Every structure is written in C-alpha cells, then in structure tokens.
Amino acid sequence: MAICAQSPFKPVNLSPHSPSPTHKSPFICKLSLSSHSTHSPLTTEPTPLLTSVTTFAPATVANLGPGFDFLGCAVDGLGDFVSLSVDPSVHPGQLSISSISGDASSKLSKDPLLNCAGISALAAMKLLNIRSVGLSLSLQKGLPLGSGLGSSAASAAAAAVAVNSLFGSPLSPLDLVHAGLESESKVSGYHADNIAPAIMGGFILIRSYEPLDLMKLEFPETNDLYFVLVSPEFEAPTKKMRAALPKEIGMPHHIWNSSQAAALVAAVLMGDVEGIGKAMSSDKVVEPRRAPLIPGMMAVKKAAIEGGAFGCTISGAGPTAVAVTDREEKGREIGERMVEAFWKEGGLKAAAVIQKLDRVGARVVSSVPR
Amino acid sequence: MAICAQSPFKPVNLSPHSPSPTHKSPFICKLSLSSHSTHSPLTTEPTPLLTSVTTFAPATVANLGPGFDFLGCAVDGLGDFVSLSVDPSVHPGQLSISSISGDASSKLSKDPLLNCAGISALAAMKLLNIRSVGLSLSLQKGLPLGSGLGSSAASAAAAAVAVNSLFGSPLSPLDLVHAGLESESKVSGYHADNIAPAIMGGFILIRSYEPLDLMKLEFPETNDLYFVLVSPEFEAPTKKMRAALPKEIGMPHHIWNSSQAAALVAAVLMGDVEGIGKAMSSDKVVEPRRAPLIPGMMAVKKAAIEGGAFGCTISGAGPTAVAVTDREEKGREIGERMVEAFWKEGGLKAAAVIQKLDRVGARVVSSVPR
Numbered sequence A, B: 001m002a003i004c005a006q007s008p009f010k011p012v013n014l015s016p017h018s019p020s021p022t023h024k025s026p027f028i029c030k031l032s033l034s035s036h037s038t039h040s041p042l043t044t045e046p047t048p049l050l051t052s053v054t055t056f057a058p059a060t061v062a063n064l065g066p067g068f069d070f071l072g073c074a075v076d077g078l079g080d081f082v083s084l085s086v087d088p089s090v091h092p093g094q095l096s097i098s099s100i101s102g103d104a105s106s107k108l109s110k111d112p113l114l115n116c117a118g119i120s121a122l123a124a125m126k127l128l129n130i131r132s133v134g135l136s137l138s139l140q141k142g143l144p145l146g147s148g149l150g151s152s153a154a155s156a157a158a159a160a161v162a163v164n165s166l167f168g169s170p171l172s173p174l175d176l177v178h179a180g181l182e183s184e185s186k187v188s189g190y191h192a193d194n195i196a197p198a199i200m201g202g203f204i205l206i207r208s209y210e211p212l213d214l215m216k217l218e219f220p221e222t223n224d225l226y227f228v229l230v231s232p233e234f235e236a237p238t239k240k241m242r243a244a245l246p247k248e249i250g251m252p253h254h255i256w257n258s259s260q261a262a263a264l265v266a267a268v269l270m271g272d273v274e275g276i277g278k279a280m281s282s283d284k285v286v287e288p289r290r291a292p293l294i295p296g297m298m299a300v301k302k303a304a305i306e307g308g309a310f311g312c313t314i315s316g317a318g319p320t321a322v323a324v325t326d327r328e329e330k331g332r333e334i335g336e337r338m339v340e341a342f343w344k345e346g347g348l349k350a351a352a353v354i355q356k357l358d359r360v361g362a363r364v365v366s367s368v369p370r
Helices: A116-128 A151-166 A173-187 A195-200 A238-243 A251-270 A273-280 A287-293 A297-306 A328-346 B116-128 B151-166 B173-187 B195-200 B238-243 B251-270 B273-280 B287-293 B297-306 B328-346
Strands: A028-030 A050-062 A071-086 A095-101 A135-140 A203-209 A212-217 A226-232 A248-250 A311-314 A321-325 A350-356 A363-369 B028-030 B050-062 B071-086 B095-101 B135-140 B203-209 B212-217 B226-232 B248-250 B311-314 B321-325 B350-356 B363-369
Touching: A050 A151, A050 A195, A050 A226, A071 A116, A071 A151, A071 A195, A071 A226, A071 A251, A071 A350, A095 A116, A116 A135, A116 A151, A116 A173, A135 A151, A151 A173, A151 A195, A151 A363, A173 A195, A173 A212, A195 A203, A195 A212, A203 A251, A203 B251, A212 A251, A212 B251, A226 A328, A238 A287, A248 A251, A248 B251, A251 A273, A251 B203, A251 B212, A251 B248, A251 B251, A273 A311, A273 A321, A287 A297, A287 A311, A297 A311, A297 A321, A297 A328, A321 A328, A328 A350, B050 B151, B050 B195, B050 B226, B071 B116, B071 B151, B071 B195, B071 B226, B071 B251, B071 B350, B095 B116, B116 B135, B116 B151, B116 B173, B135 B151, B151 B173, B151 B195, B151 B363, B173 B195, B173 B212, B195 B203, B195 B212, B203 B251, B212 B251, B226 B328, B238 B287, B248 B251, B251 B273, B273 B311, B273 B321, B287 B297, B287 B311, B297 B311, B297 B321, B297 B328, B321 B328, B328 B350
Parallel strands: A095 A135, B095 B135
Antiparallel strands: A028 A212, A050 A071, A050 A363, A071 A135, A071 A203, A203 A212, A226 A321, A226 A350, A248 B248, A311 A321, B028 B212, B050 B071, B050 B363, B071 B135, B071 B203, B203 B212, B226 B321, B226 B350, B311 B321
C-alpha cells in the first residue's frame, strides 16, 4: 500500500522565522552523558509561563549520501505542528493527546507512549521534572509517514520544543535532542541524524553518541541552497533497507566514502552548493545497495543530474529522492524530470517540491501567555 | 638500522614566507585528466626567465588519523631545498643532479631517474616541453628519509616548483602536483596526501584522482596551530605498515571513521584546534593496526594527551608521532613527555620539534634573473 497521498507535501509558510528562545545554541554543543537516556532532570520543577504554545519542526534529510548515519539537514517549509496547553483535566505530571490531524493521522496512536510526539513530550517533561501540571497535546502532521523526510523526528522535535517553551525554555538544544532521541529510538533506531537537525536546524554532524556530541555546520547566509524533494507513492521496505546495508566495506570504498563525507562537510562550510551536490552523489557504500530497492531511483538520479542538479541521492532510507541546486526555477525543472523518471522507469507516481535549507529548526510559531 | 640521525630535525627559518608566483591557486583546483600521467605538455616551449633558483618545500603530515590516504597538511620550518640552474654543459632537454647534501644524502641516487627530485623535475620539464635547455639540480635534504614526514614529497615538490619558476611559472599548482605524483608513485605509491600539501601548503583534501580534484581547506589566519612532531630512531617497516591495514572494515567503524574525518575537516575550516586534535585522535581503522608496529607508540599518544595535547596519532606511515596544541610552550612540554614515553615504553631515542602549520607550501627562496 502506498503510504503517501497523491500530494504528499503541504508546504507551510511561517513568517517570521524567528528562532524560539531555545535556539541560543552554541556552535558546538557538548554534553557528557553516562548513558543514552538518563540525562539528569531539573531538581526544581519550573512553572508554566505560557497557557498554550504552538510549535513547528521541519522535515529533515538524513545521510546525504556519504554522511550515512551521522549527517543530516533541515528543510524549510515542510513539517509538523504541535499545539500544547496546560490542561487541568489531565492528571498532574501526565500528558494527553487530544487530537491528531493531517493525512497521516489515521495511522497514528493517541496513546502518548505509542506516539512520537507523545514519547518526546514525556521525555522533555521528565527532564523538566514536571509533576504538578497536566498537559494536552494536539499534533498536526504535515509530513507523510515513512517517506524518508524525518516525519517521526519532526513530530518529536515539535513536541519537545513545545514542552520546553511552555516552561520558559530551561532545556538546551542538546537536552531536546535527547528527549527526541527517546522517541526516535523506539520508532526508527537510536539515530540523531533526523532529530538533531529537526531541533537545531541547518546541517548537523553527529560526532559521537557517548557522549552525544553534535556540530552545527553553518552554511553561509549569503548563499542559496535548494533541495528538490521527489517523493514517490511507494512504501520503502524499512527492514529491507537496513538489511541491504553491507556488513563489511572494502578499504578502497571506505577511503572513498570517508573522503566524500569530508568533502561534503567542507562544501557546506564553504557555501559550495556544487561541491555539496557532487559529494552527496558520490556514495559507493549505501546508495548502490538501497537504490535498487526503490523502483526507478537510479533513473531519477540520472534525470536530476541531466536536468542540471549538482547531485542527487536517497533522502534518509527513502523512498524520497533529494537533489540540490542553487536556483529555485532550475529546481522546478529538475523536479519535473525526476517525477517523470519515477513514472517512466519505476512506474511510480511522485510529487516534487523545491525547498530551501531550514537554518532555524523547531520553533515557536504562536503562544498564549498566562 | 635506524635511519634517523640523533637530531633528525633541522628547522629552517625562511623569511619572508612569500608565496612564489605559482601560488595564485584557486581555492579549489580541478582538472580533468584521462590518465594518471599524461597531462598534456605545453605546445610552445618557454624560455628560462632565471639563471638559477632555489626553492624550499615543507614537511607534510599525511593521514591525520581518520583522513587516511586523502588528507594531509604542511608543516612550517622543516623541509628540503632544491637549487636549479640553466647549465650549458647539460644536454638540452636533460637534467643532471650535481650534488646532494644533508644527513640522508648518502642514501640517495644522483641518477635523476632514481631520485625523487629528479623524477619530479623531469616530469615538470616534460609538462613545460623543455627541449632546448639543460638543467642542473642540487638537492639539500633537511628531512630524514622514511620518517613519515613526507621526505620524498618535499624533494619532489621543491624540484617541480624550481623547474616551473625557472621558466616563469606557467604551470598551475595542480600541474605541479601531477609532476610530483610521478615521483611519489615510484617511491611510495600513487598518493597525493604528501605531495599536494607540500606544493600547495595548508590542509589539502584529495577528493578524487580521476580526475585529480583537490580542496585546499583554509585554516583561519587568526588562529594558532602547533604540531608536536616526535621522531624516534626506528625504521618503520613500510611493507608491514601497508600489510597491517585491514582489507575490510565493519559498518560501525566505517561510519565512525567517516564521521571523524568529516569532523576533522569541519574543525580545520572552523579553526577549532581542539576539534582537530579530537578527530585526529579518533581513528579506529588504521592506527589500531599500525601503532603496535612502532614500539611505544600507544604510550606516546597517551603521554601527549596527558600532557595537554588535543590529539595525537601517527604521522603518515610513521614512525613519527604527531600531536597538536594551540600554544608553542605547551607544545614543548608535550614533546618532552612524548620523547620520554618513546624511551621508557619503546626503548627508542627520539627527538621532538614544535612547528606551525605551513600555509604556503613549496616556494622560491632566492633567484638570479637572466
């Protein structure tokens, strides 16, 4: 069954894109943790400063070719919303999910322990040591599930930031990533390459998990970077996608992919969109194993490059294909070619959107003070 | 037999460090080549603009841990000199090596076809299409052989730049790397991670060989980076060093090393010396196999870190150990500890020098116009 509706993308226009108070992040965030999930909660319980808050968290592209499992970036204009309010009818210290809307809503549980937003919100509440107030959460899914665009991470990021904002944002971005990771680990594995950019925005390199050490890679403000995201109506077989990974990598491919990952990061910091595309396109380890599992993917990549994209690869574990360019108009042409290739070579209907890099990450879009 | 003299390092002081005319290199050098060595020569033969020229090329640290086989940097104050002159007694289009001086001189051939500087100079002459002038070369070795500091590359780089300068520098830095690669491929394998930084200076990422695609990674001018280079009296068994490399790398180590290589490059561009050290120290693929072949190396690394170094690894294929720090004085303390550890744990005498990053690469130090 195809899990994407015919038009899987609902671009959102948020203005202004002002960062929430949680985004005073240092360039490099470091925090030593003794284990994955036992980050110490606050000793004093904060009181809510807001009655309710609505947050947005962006879609994310993980892996980016040779950055498999340690690199991801956030994409503007696509994502999930969470509204959170203090609710006297909810038992103090607990969370209730009042509603889920959007195309994917019927597939999601309202049990907070079985829902990405719920798990992440509860983890944030635990870090904040919330015991005296009950919260009610409403989730508006803008992203399709299982598309390779970090749908679960967007929900988790929006929820964690909502909880934090309601209480005056005492948690750091790294704390929020930890909260989101609790959700991600239950849904798609203990990987931060979606949740970290969903929370922090931009390009994030995960340097280590023990301790969690993240680097935000600043893409120069003056340069333009557009992502062409083409999502086919196809359910990527997640287990097969993991099983397809090679267990061992020969030294020449290891050296090649390492050098391309390094070149990718250098290109990001240097604002070199062509270099980003070239490196993104160069994966010899993961993409060759996974692309054949997505009908038409290799033809889509070829069509993107022939259409003038600087590079193209699989977004996350797919099935979305991601290409990069420096001009929106060119991006539209590239997208059309990619959609056509998915249809002609893969027999799949697909939809394309062109979006900019999201530099901000999860943020408050509206709030009601107490 | 130990190949290093008791004091293997002869720091040189070159002032001013003005770049030669060959160093107007673009930030990224790209050149498509159809094969390794058939870069097209000039169609018109240039005439010499100088009677003689003396060049210097710096020592280089290749690999830097997770940058195995694709990353290297140049180190100021250590290196080789080449003096080159138009010599009517030499058959037109040919090269003669008139003298070789320095501690390592007795081990080197004066046959230009069997000498790094000679091979590289002849390759540069071929690229320049020199047929009417004979040249005489004198090599002054400042670097010990087989120490892991790019001794052969320094000779090759100084020679290629000398030839180019003599004829008004029509060759690009990438041409010069090609010339140097002809030498390197005969001496230590087709790797550009020493010759490229020896010619271009700074940190160089080798993105691909076909075509040769090099990225110069600019370490910010305002930041200080010191290398502590500790060279033991020990001949690293080159064949064993290559044979020790794993043929296959497990996926977790592949991901880890790729992410560290990416972090290393990011740290260089961000001027984060601590980050450089941390990433340099993090290799789980090559260093664990090679370090045990150099007596005391693991203890030397431990001593460097305990002494305050941000990181430490094997320079090139060893036996030199390289640590990084941001202060010269601290570098000296670290060096003393490392020398002590080589002696106590490896039974090896060693010498330490503290040097800055060389940002310029091979350059003209003096010349006589025609």
